[in-house]
Amino acid sequence: MPELPEVESVRRGVHEWTAGATITRAEVIDPRILGTTSQRRIAVGAEETFSRSLAGLRIVSAERRGKFMWLTLGESDPALSLLVHLGMSGQFRVQTAADEMHKHTRAIFHLERELGSDFTGSGSAGVGDAGRGPERFEMRFVDQRIFGHLGVQPLAWSHGRFVPASTTHIAADPLEPAFDFEAVVDRLTAKNTALKSALLDQSLVSGIGNIYADEALFRAGVHPLANPSRTRRSRLASVLESAILVMHDALQVGGTSFDSLYVNVNGESGYFDRALLAYGRGGQECVRCSTEIVRITVGGRGTHFCPNCQKSPRYR
DNA sequence: CCATGTCCCTGCAAGC
DNA sequence: TGCTTGCAGGGACATG
Structure with missing residues (x-):
């Protein structure tokens, strides 16, 4: 059950791999992941809206407050974020298209990154080809129990910083400067x-x-x-x-x-x-x-x- | 406003 | 053996 320390570990990993990368395609495998945790009724066209609003955007950074994580996205006005809650069993896996698909894969973010770009990752060993051109890889959201959630959210001010609009009621966590x-x-x-x-x-x-x-x-x-x-x-x-x-x-x-x-x-x-x-x-x-x-x-x-x-x- | 209860979902374990 | 039942968990929402 991911709590603050686990989500922070995930955030660090996601940041290292995806900061500076571009989302070429966002693929929803199971639309229930787009519903809120209690309301599983998904609006008509939610998948398409989700995918369309993310396509072509660049990932600036991975951030976190409490158990909520989000990717801030560039080239969008107003500033958008990809909100992620891992729920009980949510995982992110960085893989290539050739890797075997996990049974509980609920969404796939197809990413592209220029080789030699200023990403701060711990290395791209094993991902992408050895040749030139952009490095392509996938970030897969795997969630057995579907208590996790993905969503596209504008950013809004709350407790001293910008956070996804749907999380403004969440208090600052103890690792934040705003924590009192x-x-x-x-x-x-x-x-x-x-x-x-x-x-x-x-x-x-x-x-x-x-x-x-x-x-x-x-x-x-x-x-x-x-x-x-x-x-x-x-x-x-x-x-x-x-x-x-x-x-x-x-x-x-x-x-x-x-x-x-x-x-x-x-x-x-x-x-x-x-x-x-x-x-x-x-x-x-x-x-x-x-x-x-x-x-x-x-x-x-x-x-x-x-x-x-x-x-x-x-x-x- | 505040506190408590229910639901969502899947896999596993226990019971019949 | 094979079914049913109950449990685990975070957070939104409904109810008291």
């Missing part, structure tokens, strides 16, 4: 819901998903059901700080599963060998105190915690 730690803690203190649910609220702070929420609460030693409005401000700050630290740690090792054919994102292996202390460890011993890690459901999400290290709040 104290302001987020202030807003957190007003929340009257499970602390874990508040951590997952992308309009409060973006980028934290189910895994890192559990890890942050474990690291800070705070119960997932604690009510923020009844919790000491210093404890809330500690949890938020832990979330930032654990995501930072994960990002440090997030770029592991790179090779010439992958733009990171190896849904199978890459995500799961992180040093997780709570998430997915239900029934196992706590690494700190050997108490059995408990699994409960909070806001419909699987939640893992140590009942000894993360004491139940007294008001419950």
Whole structure:
């Protein structure tokens, strides 16, 4: 499940491969990828509109806020972006036309890049031919569960920068200059819901998903059901700080599963060998105190915690 | 406005 | 063995 560190790893890979490249053709294999996550009804002609609006545009850069990623596009007025959300299982793969098509390929971006252009990539080994002329390759969007989403969006101002218009409600993430730690803690203190649910609220702070929420609460030693409005401000700050630290740690090792054919994102292996202390460890011993890690459901999400290290709040 | 519940989708595991 | 059922997850939307 890609959260901030994973999406950032993907963004870096996508940027290296595609910045400066031109989209010669955008091919939609499964139009459901163009719908929003809940509304799967696709407007008539959405595929054609999507493809037509991208054809011929140059990719300037890959950017990210929270779990949302987008490519800023040149030669368009107003400035457009290709919005990408990986959902649960979205992946980008850089391949050539000759490469075998993955079963869950939902869209293909045919790209072209002048050899010797100023792309900053880690190399084009294995992609394109060895001769002259533009280098041609494909960036394929693969998504097993179709919780991911692609869309063409104008850019709009939100929380200190331009972002795709449909994401203006998403808060700044902790890696952004606009992120205001104290302001987020202030807003957190007003929340009257499970602390874990508040951590997952992308309009409060973006980028934290189910895994890192559990890890942050474990690291800070705070119960997932604690009510923020009844919790000491210093404890809330500690949890938020832990979330930032654990995501930072994960990002440090997030770029592991790179090779010439992958733009990171190896849904199978890459995500799961992180040093997780709570998430997915239900029934196992706590690494700190050997108490059995408990699994409960909070806001419909699987939640893992140590009942000894993360004491139940007294008001419950 | 705020909090909670439901749905989207697929593959896998468990149960009959 | 082969079917059905339930679960996992992020975010939009509907409801309370």
